[in-house]
Amino acid sequence: MRGFQPLRLLLGAEAALGASLLSKPGDSVVIPSWDLQSSAKVGNNLPTLSKVGVDTSTWYHINSPRCTLMGCLLQAGVYHEDDLFYSEDLEKFDAGQFHVPWIYRNEFDLDSKPGKHYFLQTNGITSKGDIFINGKQIASNLTQAGAYGGHEYDVSDVLDKHNALVVRVHPTNYNYDLALGFVDWNPYPPDNGTGVWRNIELKQTGPVALEPLRVITETNLPKDDSTANVTLKSTARNLETHEVTVNLNARVTSECGQTHTWNQTVTLGALQSKELVLTTTLKNPKIWWPKQWGKQPLYNGQVSASVNDEVSDTINHKFGIRQVSSKVNSHDDTIFYVNGLPFQVIGGGYSADMFLRWDNEKFIKQVQLTFDLGGNTIRLEGKNEQPELYEIADELGLMVIAGWECCDKWEAWSYNEDLAVKSEWAEKDYVIANASIKHEALMQQNHPSMLGYLVGSDYWPNDRAAAIYDSAIEEAGWQIPVIASASKRGYPEILGPSGMKMEGPYDWTPPNYWYDVEPSEERLGAAFGFGSELGAGVGTPEIGSLKKFLSKGDLDDLWKKPNKGLYHMSTKVSSFYNRKIYNDALWARYGEPTSLEDYLQKAQIMDYEATRSQFEGVSAFWSKDRPATGLIYWMLNNAWPSLHWNLFDYYLHPAGSYFGAKVGARLEHAAYDYLHKAVYLINHSIDQKGPRTIAVDVIDKNGKSLYTTTKTVETEPNTSRNVLDLLTPLKSITDVVFLRITLENGKKATLSRNVYWLAKDLDVLDWDDSDWIATPVSKYADYTALNKLKSAEISVSTQASECDGKSTVILENKSSVPAFFVALNLVDKASQDVLPVFWSDNYVTLWPHEKLELKVEGKGAAAVEITGKNIKSTRVLI
Numbered sequence: 021m022r023g024f025q026p027l028r029l030l031l032g033a034e035a036a037l038g039a040s041l042l043s044k045p046g047d048s049v050v051i052p053s054w055d056l057q058s059s060a061k062v063g064n065n066l067p068t069l070s071k072v073g074v075d076t077s078t079w080y081h082i083n084s085p086r087c088t089l090m091g092c093l094l095q096a097g098v099y100h101e102d103d104l105f106y107s108e109d110l111e112k113f114d115a116g117q118f119h120v121p122w123i124y125r126n127e128f129d130l131d132s133k134p135g136k137h138y139f140l141q142t143n144g145i146t147s148k149g150d151i152f153i154n155g156k157q158i159a160s161n162l163t164q165a166g167a168y169g170g171h172e173y174d175v176s177d178v179l180d181k182h183n184a185l186v187v188r189v190h191p192t193n194y195n196y197d198l199a200l201g202f203v204d205w206n207p208y209p210p211d212n213g214t215g216v217w218r219n220i221e222l223k224q225t226g227p228v229a230l231e232p233l234r235v236i237t238e239t240n241l242p243k244d245d246s247t248a249n250v251t252l253k254s255t256a257r258n259l260e261t262h263e264v265t266v267n268l269n270a271r272v273t274s275e276c277g278q279t280h281t282w283n284q285t286v287t288l289g290a291l292q293s294k295e296l297v298l299t300t301t302l303k304n305p306k307i308w309w310p311k312q313w314g315k316q317p318l319y320n321g322q323v324s325a326s327v328n329d330e331v332s333d334t335i336n337h338k339f340g341i342r343q344v345s346s347k348v349n350s351h352d353d354t355i356f357y358v359n360g361l362p363f364q365v366i367g368g369g370y371s372a373d374m375f376l377r378w379d380n381e382k383f384i385k386q387v388q389l390t391f392d393l394g395g396n397t398i399r400l401e402g403k404n405e406q407p408e409l410y411e412i413a414d415e416l417g418l419m420v421i422a423g424w425e426c427c428d429k430w431e432a433w434s435y436n437e438d439l440a441v442k443s444e445w446a447e448k449d450y451v452i453a454n455a456s457i458k459h460e461a462l463m464q465q466n467h468p469s470m471l472g473y474l475v476g477s478d479y480w481p482n483d484r485a486a487a488i489y490d491s492a493i494e495e496a497g498w499q500i501p502v503i504a505s506a507s508k509r510g511y512p513e514i515l516g517p518s519g520m521k522m523e524g525p526y527d528w529t530p531p532n533y534w535y536d537v538e539p540s541e542e543r544l545g546a547a548f549g550f551g552s553e554l555g556a557g558v559g560t561p562e563i564g565s566l567k568k569f570l571s572k573g574d575l576d577d578l579w580k581k582p583n584k585g586l587y588h589m590s591t592k593v594s595s596f597y598n599r600k601i602y603n604d605a606l607w608a609r610y611g612e613p614t615s616l617e618d619y620l621q622k623a624q625i626m627d628y629e630a631t632r633s634q635f636e637g638v639s640a641f642w643s644k645d646r647p648a649t650g651l652i653y654w655m656l657n658n659a660w661p662s663l664h665w666n667l668f669d670y671y672l673h674p675a676g677s678y679f680g681a682k683v684g685a686r687l688e689h690a691a692y693d694y695l696h697k698a699v700y701l702i703n704h705s706i707d708q709k710g711p712r713t714i715a716v717d718v719i720d721k722n723g724k725s726l727y728t729t730t731k732t733v734e735t736e737p738n739t740s741r742n743v744l745d746l747l748t749p750l751k752s753i754t755d756v757v758f759l760r761i762t763l764e765n766g767k768k769a770t771l772s773r774n775v776y777w778l779a780k781d782l783d784v785l786d787w788d789d790s791d792w793i794a795t796p797v798s799k800y801a802d803y804t805a806l807n808k809l810k811s812a813e814i815s816v817s818t819q820a821s822e823c824d825g826k827s828t829v830i831l832e833n834k835s836s837v838p839a840f841f842v843a844l845n846l847v848d849k850a851s852q853d854v855l856p857v858f859w860s861d862n863y864v865t866l867w868p869h870e871k872l873e874l875k876v877e878g879k880g881a882a883a884v885e886i887t888g889k890n891i892k893s894t895r896v897l898i
Contacts, residue, residue: 040131070152115210170459226332308340311417340468354519367397368656394685413469423474476505486512506552527557530783534637556630559666579619624676635684
């Protein structure tokens with residue numbers, strides 16, 4: 021541990037030790053690091069602890085501007101993630117140390133002179149904090165409360181040349197604090213997320229300060245002669261006790277350097293604040309689109325305030341020009357629009373890290389994986405995350421639906437009977453909620469990636485809270501849909517119906533579930549309307565990931581004790597603590613596992629068919645009379661290593677659930693409707709049209725051809741339709757058969773290839789006994805014949821590309837029987853999984869004598885491991 025020394029702060033490049041923190045008006049810097057210790061060891065005398073020169077040699081030293089207590093201690097090396105997440109070790113963790121307040125402390129230098137003003141800006145401290153500088157109290161925990169409670173404090177009178185900042189954080193309780201919880205997604209973190217989890221900033225201004233920039237855009241939608249009105253809004257505050265004249269300079273700059281500049285002069289009386297509205301018109305603006313629909317051009321808006329020819333303050337923010345809107349259709353379902361076009365949401369529920377750690381690089385990889393599997397949106401259920409999330413989403417073209425969380429203090433309304441502990445809102449909670457929504461609205465307002473905001477999750481806010489949210493959002497100039505909740509339970513009059521359903525399922529569901537939509541009042545999560553969170557309850561990691569967090573005993577339990585409660589599923593009081601529903605289906609449909617390897621292979625088969633049918637069902641029914649307007653899969657990723665509820669695992673490794681979804685969400689696709697034995701032509705694009713050829717082939721398990729046909733049809737952008745009936749050719753199935761559907765464009769290029777395995781009968785659903793968890797299956801489809809497939813021989817070769825960093829893996833089935841469910845895994849020289857990895861396709865089934873070329877990209881690759889249901893496992897060097 022090091023002894024006391026002033027900590028360096030960052031202003032662009034790292035400032036020299038002892039240099040002034042802020043150099044000119046308009047500067048804003050983040051407190052970049054902390055000394056941290058429990059109040060049980062250093063006491064609670066904040067006036068003394070916040071004086072310069074306190075010896076912190078026995079404190080923890082954290083080289084990060086933001087971290088929860090657990091996040092800080094992990095960074096300091098006190099604990100290690102691999103140990104915490106292994107088996108049930110986290111359950112044994114002593115959380116008692118977090119039952120008392122902890123102290124964050126930092127020292128910095130400042131060239132403090134008369135005429136300069138300084139503000140401390142918080143962006144969220146959970147559950148609440150007391151703030152002291154140089155022995156004086158800046159804020160108490162009555163004001164600085166709530167995970168999203170962002171506040172600005174004038175600290176001009178307390179700063180000196182040498183300064184000490186102290187923040188005391190108080191323990192978090194999800195039942196009583198407006199914090200960030202995880203419900204039943206995973207165990208609660210030992211510290212309940214307590215700490216300075218978002219940045220604290222210090223800003224310097226001259227006599228006039230500007231509040232955060234708000235950007236309002238209005239355009240007549242993209243066309244050759246389009247225009248856009250861009251309004252930059254802020255509030256100017258005169259900090260002096262005399263009148264001042266302020267010269268305002270407004271600037272909008274495109275990415276290619278084109279700049280629009282204009283000026284305005286205002287007079288502010290002593291201590292007066294005035295709303296600023298500065299508007300300009302852009303001709304032929306560059307329109308921002310979601311990734312799959314176009315490019316993501318961004319503009320930079322800036323307002324500078326000068327007094328007596330000296331800059332007093334400057335604010336700026338990037339923004340995009342686009343329109344988003346929504347409506348509740350005649351079926352009481354929400355449908356979104358982007359730039360005037362109907363936008364089918366295809367996405368997943370994003371989870372923050374369990375310890376609220378933020379990693380730019382990891383999030384970018386998560387976005388890349390989301391795009392690769394065909395997603396266009398993420399939903400943040402209560403984890404509004406760091407500002408960088410929205411900046412990255414803007415740059416890459418990912419749509420975001422944010423909002424408050426369920427199942428704790430955020431929804432402690434009188435009409436919510438689902439809470440185990442219901443601490444209904446008191447006066448202070450409305451005050452905290454007001455500060456929270458104002459902060460989040462201003463932080464998210466300028467981002468073109470924002471598609472909507474849910475001010476409730478499972479339950480809608482009461483009328484008073486809804487009015488607070490609505491007022492703050494209107495004041496911020498937010499140009500996105502604001503929706504009462506993610507469910508149809510109820511709504512406040514000021515916001516109207518949500519148009520979103522949250523009726524499950526959350527556990528395993530057979531493929532035909534999604535296509536059975538009538539009568540809709542009994543079909544819960546089937547493919548109609550907007551499913552705000554629902555999924556087939558799958559996401560089993562592959563063995564390379566499992567060995568990182570499960571012991572041998574844990575691995576044995578997966579297949580030897582199918583009904584056992586599992587720590588890496590959910591909390592003990594959760595309905596999802598075991599894999600019984602899932603395993604009942606696996607045992608019945610694919611046969612009792614004979615080994616761990618056999619179990620995991622059958623799990624990947626289950627996961628693949630489950631997610632593929634869900635994403636295909638929603639995509640196929642996009643243009644129905646009652647359309648499937650959106651899907652938020654539960655979930656996209658996990659907060660920690662989990663055995664379910666993901667499309668890629670905690671380590672960013674894609675498995676069966678990922679590649680099933682990837683097939684089902686392709687931009688252009690031909691999909692099979694299990695229930696009606698029909699083929700749907702799906703087009704998610706807004707510009708692809710023309711002739712498409714669909715080829716259908718059916719073979720039995722021995723490779724014998726049973727049916728083949730082709731059909732050429734015209735495709736239209738942003739539509740789906742039934743184009744082919746397979747009821748007759750599939751009517752006589754007596755055993756498992758394979759169905760292959762390929763889609764080609766007019767140039768004979770393959771747009772999608774899709775292989776299904778079909779049993780004689782479908783799974784029979786007991787709709788009358790449905791609940792929000794799942795719909796029971798009264799009779800399972802029989803796929804056990806797949807355990808007796810004849811062996812197939814495949815050849816494998818690879819080709820490396822020097823131009824794009826991708827490799828090609830060439831598979832060829834040398835046999836007269838199908839090679840079923842061939843899985844490929846990229847590994848490095850140490851035989852560890854390459855992460856992340858991007859495959860053009862995976863878990864593929866090859867027709868007799870068929871050759872497939874698969875593209876793969878991953879850094880450090882040395883070999884490809886190949887396994888399959890009826891092939892010999894092999895390994896090929898790259």
